[in-house]
Amino acid sequence: xxxxxxxxxxxNVQSWQRLGGAKARTILLYVIITVIAFLYILPGLGVILTSxxxxxxxxxEGLWTLPKLLHLDNYxxxxxVANVQTYMKNSLIVTVPATIISIALGVLMxxxxxKLPFKGSETLFIFVLAGMFFPPQIVLIPLFKFYxxxxxxxxxxxxxITHAAFGLPICTLILRNFFSSIPMAIREAxxxxxxxxxxxxxxxxxxxxxxxxxxxxxxxxxWIWNDFLFPIIFTQSDNMRTVMVGLxxxxxxxxxxxxxxxxxxxxxxxxxxxxxxxxxxxxIKGMTMGAVKG
Amino acid sequence: xxxxxxxxxxxFSVIPLAIYTIIVIIPLVSSFxxxxxxxxxxxxxxxxxxxxxxxxxxxxxxxxxxxxxxVIWMAAAVVLPVGGGLTLALLLHEGIWGANFYKGLFYLPIxxxxxxxxxxxxxIYQPDWGLINTVLRWVHLDQFTLAWLANPKxxxxxxxxxxxxxxxxxxxxxxxxxxxxxxxxxxxxxxxxGATYFQSLRHVVVPLLSPATIVVVALSxxxxxxxxxxxxxxxxxxxxxxxxxxxMFMYNESFKKYYMGYGSAIAVVLFLIAxxxxxxxxxxxxxxxxxxx
Numbered sequence: 001x002x003x004x005x006x007x008x009x010x011x012n013v014q015s016w017q018r019l020g021g022a023k024a025r026t027i028l029l030y031v032i033i034t035v036i037a038f039l040y041i042l043p044g045l046g047v048i049l050t051s052x053x054x055x056x057x058x059x060x061e062g063l064w065t066l067p068k069l070l071h072l073d074n075y076x077x078x079x080x081v082a083n084v085q086t087y088m089k090n091s092l093i094v095t096v097p098a099t100i101i102s103i104a105l106g107v108l109m110x111x112x113x114x115k116l117p118f119k120g121s122e123t124l125f126i127f128v129l130a131g132m133f134f135p136p137q138i139v140l141i142p143l144f145k146f147y148x149x150x151x152x153x154x155x156x157x158x159x160x161i162t163h164a165a166f167g168l169p170i171c172t173l174i175l176r177n178f179f180s181s182i183p184m185a186i187r188e189a190x191x192x193x194x195x196x197x198x199x200x201x202x203x204x205x206x207x208x209x210x211x212x213x214x215x216x217x218x219x220x221x222x223w224i225w226n227d228f229l230f231p232i233i234f235t236q237s238d239n240m241r242t243v244m245v246g247l248x249x250x251x252x253x254x255x256x257x258x259x260x261x262x263x264x265x266x267x268x269x270x271x272x273x274x275x276x277x278x279x280x281x282x283x284i285k286g287m288t289m290g291a292v293k294g
Numbered sequence: 295x296x297x298x299x300x301x302x303x304x305x306f307s308v309i310p311l312a313i314y315t316i317i318v319i320i321p322l323v324s325s326f327x328x329x330x331x332x333x334x335x336x337x338x339x340x341x342x343x344x345x346x347x348x349x350x351x352x353x354x355x356x357x358x359x360x361x362x363x364x365v366i367w368m369a370a371a372v373v374l375p376v377g378g379g380l381t382l383a384l385l386l387h388e389g390i391w392g393a394n395f396y397k398g399l400f401y402l403p404i405x406x407x408x409x410x411x412x413x414x415x416x417x418i419y420q421p422d423w424g425l426i427n428t429v430l431r432w433v434h435l436d437q438f439t440l441a442w443l444a445n446p447k448x449x450x451x452x453x454x455x456x457x458x459x460x461x462x463x464x465x466x467x468x469x470x471x472x473x474x475x476x477x478x479x480x481x482x483x484x485x486x487x488g489a490t491y492f493q494s495l496r497h498v499v500v501p502l503l504s505p506a507t508i509v510v511v512a513l514s515x516x517x518x519x520x521x522x523x524x525x526x527x528x529x530x531x532x533x534x535x536x537x538x539x540x541x542m543f544m545y546n547e548s549f550k551k552y553y554m555g556y557g558s559a560i561a562v563v564l565f566l567i568a569x570x571x572x573x574x575x576x577x578x579x580x581x582x583x584x585x586x587x
Contacts, residue, residue: 043414062423105310133572138565142321165317197302226407244409265410276405
């Protein structure tokens with residue numbers, strides 16, 4: 001009996017200790033996470049703060065102080081003097097069609113692989129999927145030669161075409177998996193009612209596939225917008241630069257105008273930041289699914 | 295009906311497969327072909343040189359240097375994102391209020407271009423007014439201030455850390471997904487049995503996280519093979535080729551020096567290494583699936 005009591009009271013003490021410990025632990029956790037988070041955003045913060053400072057302010061106080069006022073001079077400067085409008089326009093002209101085309105191609109292939117399997121389609125599927133893992137360097141030289149040959153070098157076309165092709169594997173994979181989750185019976189019923197495959201795809205499959213399409217849109221848009229490997233290989237003149245290549249060339253042109261450089265980095269990131277903030281759920285899902293493509 | 299089906303299969307797949315073949319497959323095969331030539335990027339004609347480019351590769355000090363840097367990068371790419379991502383995931387998995395806000399914060403660099411990330415980190419490392427040196431001077435540790443990106447000893451590490459800033463968020467999300475799939479009864483049971491937090495972490499949580507770990511490791515290794523963007527932005531391979539990765543080296547040889555035959559050979563080696571790693575990864579994943587059957 002006494003033993004029981006002793007054990008019981010020991011347990012009570014332990015659980016009380018645990019409770020007190022739990023509170024201390026939570027506070028400690030907050031402190032640790034907040035410190036890490038602060039250090040984590042510090043690099044980005046420097047760029048944002050500097051973009052709102054005047055050059056005189058930067059010269060006097062350096063980069064790592066709070067601006068007295070939010071000056072928009074740097075933004076005005078890059079928007080009017082530098083070629084940023086052209087860069088942004090080029091990036092849009094590349095990113096929007098390439099995103100749409102790669103997803104459209106993926107819709108078609110995904111439908112074939114999930115709803116119209118044929119002998120050898122599994123092998124073909126793996127063949128298409130493999131493209132996801134190819135380092136892009138393996139195609140650069142032949143594509144450089146090819147685009148030169150068809151007189152598309154130094155236009156925006158090579159980026160649209162190349163990104164559409166390189167997006168095909170991930171789009172096909174995600175859409176095949178999504179379509180596979182839609183029962184085959186639905187397609188068969190529609191076919192018996194006289195619909196053809198295109199009708200089934202457009203009227204039945206696509207309307208319920210919006211989540212998958214949203215995931216792919218955020219993913220593809222971000223990748224294509226942020227890429228600068230293809231633009232530096234396939235373009236040359238300033239008027240054909242996308243915004244990320246523009247950012248690099250600005251580094252030379254405005255080598256000591258840090259405020260302008262910061263403003264440029266912010267402006268270049270705004271489209272993907274908007275996507276990140278408003279479609280974070282789809283974005284994270286896509287990034288984890290397409291993780292290996294990186 | 296069967297004929298109709300075949301018609302739709304062809305109608306649907308002809309355009310995607312044509313584009314994929316022209317832009318991905320044919321260039322891939324051509325790279326292998328060019329790697330046996332001395333093409334310089336401009337001339338129409340070029341010569342078949344057999345294995346010359348490959349024997350040159352294995353004698354080229356710059357190539358072994360690029361391999362060495364890439365291997366260092368890979369090792370760091372396993373340690374930093376796995377360690378950092380796992381730590382963040384474990385902290386955020388405790389279920390504190392506002393966890394989603396912090397998750398979003400750590401995840402944010404993923405939506406930034408490596409061009410922007412390079413820019414951001416140049417300002418961290420800049421010798422005169424960069425953040426690190428500013429802080430070091432502020433705490434009177436002036437003797438430790440360095441030109442981080444221009445110093446051959448610190449350049450590679452500095453670039454890798456900048457790159458990891460992005461990768462850690464991605465690793466964190468994958469680990470969080472893995473943690474959510476571990477039933478909380480298991481960790482609770484081990485704690486009731488008297489295990490400390492770190493004991494239950496080591497013997498219960500980490501083993502159960504191994505699928506997520508394999509994904510993160512594979513991802514980091516594959517991504518580190520492609521590491522080009524951030525190097526291009528921050529150092530262009532310098533100082534003295536100390537930050538030359540395979541991808542950067544291939545770019546310089548092909549598009550700066552226009553040794554396109556040689557560049558193709560480097561691309562082929564890069565491609566083959568990537569394929570070996572990916573084959574290994576898929577074998578691992580398949581074995582894991584067997585475990586769960």
